[in-house]
Structures are given as structure tokens and as C-alpha cells.
Amino acid sequence: MKLDTTRRSREAMRTYLAAALDGCYIGEPTISPIEGGRTAAERQLAAFDARRYASRNHVTRGHVSRLSPYIRHGVLTLREVRDAIFARFGRSGESIYKFVFELAWHQFWQEVYAALGDGIYADIEDYKFSPPAWAMTLPEDVARAETGLVCMDETLRELYTTGYLHNHARMWFAAYLIHHRKVHWSVGERLFFAHLLDGNPPPNALSWQWVASTFASKPYYFNRQNIEKYTDGVWCRKCTADCPFNRTYDELADMLFER
Structure with missing residues (x-):
């Protein structure tokens, strides 16, 4: 009932x-199927087994916490989550360390935001490659999730319908939009912020800058092998497009970046 x-x-x-x-x-x-409120947050925290967090990078079967919407909106605090994990699983083990390390990243983003304010919306560093003439609007096929690339279209549809994305899928899409479509990172940042239930100004903007290389030592990009590895190939088997990611990393670097 x-x-x-x-x-x-x-x-x-x-x-x-x-x-x-x-x-x-x-x-x-x-x-979204994600429920809000304190009761749902506590239920999600209790269901999360931090000992399995080592599998987090796998999109289709990795064990992630899905606590970010509750942390973002103050339903759970970083300290509260950390203490609950320590109380249940202790302080040792690689998975425990990595999860608490991720909580520390949340705090780091906030510290950067406190220092820079709205400066997070401008390039913090120079690009580590010769930048193109950036497009400043979202391409229509991307907005409609009709790029023809199953990995990108299903990512967008999940974003639109649930307000959530696995972190690896976020990175892949950001790299595609910036490096393959030559769209300025701020356009993607606004897209994510508009739809993500855990959309938070500092981690969102600075993560997009990390992919673009304006807040990192190099640009982030990926190849098809990386997608297949962390999805068990479920997207690639359904895709009939001429895959732009089906290259070695050296080939992709030559194709994407003017040195």
C-alpha cells in the first residue's frame, strides 16, 4: 500500500x-526516478557499500554511491557521509580511501569557488593546445540527442530523463563536445547545470575546464576501447555510425589538437 x-x-x-x-x-x-528528501538520502546512504567502490569507473555495473544530489542540496553533509562510512566499514582499504578522497574533492571545489567566485566561468589557465574558433551554441543534433552516436545519444537521454549521469559518461560527453565538436566548454557546462540534479557551480564548471585543459595539465580525451572497456561494449554493439573514437590515442591527438 x-x-x-x-x-x-x-x-x-x-x-x-x-x-x-x-x-x-x-x-x-x-x-526523475531519484527521490528527494532526508528519508531517501538516508536510505541511499545505507544501501551504499563503500567496499565495492573500486568498481566505480564501470558505467554499466560499477558500484557508485549516487549520493551527490543529496550532498549538493545539503540534505547530507560531507562530514556526515564520511563519518557514516567510517562507522560501517572502518578507515582502511583502497575502496574506502578512494571514496573519502572523492568527498575531499567536493570540499576542494568549494574552496576554489570561495577563492575565485564567478572566475570559475572564465578560462583559468591557457589551453594546452592551440584552440580552435569555438562554437558558442549547442549544436541542434546534440540538443535533440540525435548525433547518431549511441554512446552520446543515450548519455544525453539519460541526462534529460533522470537528471543524473555516471561520472565516466560525463567525461566522455564533455570530451566529445569540446574536442570533436569544437564547442566551448562553457556551453556544455550550462547544459549540465540545467539538467543535473547534483549540478553544483564549482565542480561542474571546473570539471568542464579540466576536460578542456584550462584547469589541467593536458586535455582529456578517450577512444572507443575505453568506452567498450567500461560499458562491456553495450553501446558500441548497437551503434552503426562511423565511430570517430575508433583510433589510437596518438591518432586522436593528431586529429583533434593543433600543436
């Missing part, structure tokens, strides 16, 4: 928001 009540309340929420936001969206109105 409780589950049925929850379903009815979420359907009522969808109907209400669809009417209240009429004209602000296109397509069929949906609400």
Missing part, C-alpha cells in the same frame, strides 16, 4: 509540474 501511495503521489507531482511549467519544456513531461 505504501508503494502504491508513493506511485500515486509521484504521478500527481508529474501532473502538477507539467501544468505549472507548461511552455518551459518540450516532449513528454517526466520526473
Whole structure:
């Protein structure tokens, strides 16, 4: 009965928001499957087994916390999450260390934001390659999730319908948009911020700059082998496009970056 009540309340929420936001969206109105509130946050924290976090980089079967929306909106604090993990699993082990290290990154982004303010929305460093004439608008095929590349289109559809993306998928899409489509990182930053439930100004903007190389020692890019490895090839098997990522890293560097 409780589950049925929850379903009815979420359907009522969808109907209400669809009417209240009429004209602000296109397509069929949906609400994210991610539930908000303290109860849902505590449930998600209790379900997270930090000992399995070593598998986090795998998009389709990696064990990630999915706590970022609750941390972003202050439902859970970084200290609270850290202490809960230590209490359940102790302080030793590679997976525990890596997860707490990720919590520290959240704090680092906030410290950078405190120092730079809105400076995070401008190039912090020079590019580590000769930059092209950047496009400053989102290409229409990208906006519609119709690039023809299954990996990119399914990533975008997940973003639009759930408000969440695995971190590896975020990196792949950012690299595609910046380096392959030559779209300025700020365009992608705004796209993510508009849709991500965990969209937070400093980690969002600075992560896009990290991919672009204006907040890193080199640009981030990837090849098809990397996608296949961390998705078990599920996207690649469905894709019939002429894959722009099906090259070695040296070949990609020569293709993407003017030295």
C-alpha cells in the first residue's frame, strides 16, 4: 500500500509540474526516478557499500554511491557521509580511501569557488593546445540527442530523463563536445547545470575546464576501447555510425589538437 501511495503521489507531482511549467519544456513531461528528501538520502546512504567502490569507473555495473544530489542540496553533509562510512566499514582499504578522497574533492571545489567566485566561468589557465574558433551554441543534433552516436545519444537521454549521469559518461560527453565538436566548454557546462540534479557551480564548471585543459595539465580525451572497456561494449554493439573514437590515442591527438 505504501508503494502504491508513493506511485500515486509521484504521478500527481508529474501532473502538477507539467501544468505549472507548461511552455518551459518540450516532449513528454517526466520526473526523475531519484527521490528527494532526508528519508531517501538516508536510505541511499545505507544501501551504499563503500567496499565495492573500486568498481566505480564501470558505467554499466560499477558500484557508485549516487549520493551527490543529496550532498549538493545539503540534505547530507560531507562530514556526515564520511563519518557514516567510517562507522560501517572502518578507515582502511583502497575502496574506502578512494571514496573519502572523492568527498575531499567536493570540499576542494568549494574552496576554489570561495577563492575565485564567478572566475570559475572564465578560462583559468591557457589551453594546452592551440584552440580552435569555438562554437558558442549547442549544436541542434546534440540538443535533440540525435548525433547518431549511441554512446552520446543515450548519455544525453539519460541526462534529460533522470537528471543524473555516471561520472565516466560525463567525461566522455564533455570530451566529445569540446574536442570533436569544437564547442566551448562553457556551453556544455550550462547544459549540465540545467539538467543535473547534483549540478553544483564549482565542480561542474571546473570539471568542464579540466576536460578542456584550462584547469589541467593536458586535455582529456578517450577512444572507443575505453568506452567498450567500461560499458562491456553495450553501446558500441548497437551503434552503426562511423565511430570517430575508433583510433589510437596518438591518432586522436593528431586529429583533434593543433600543436
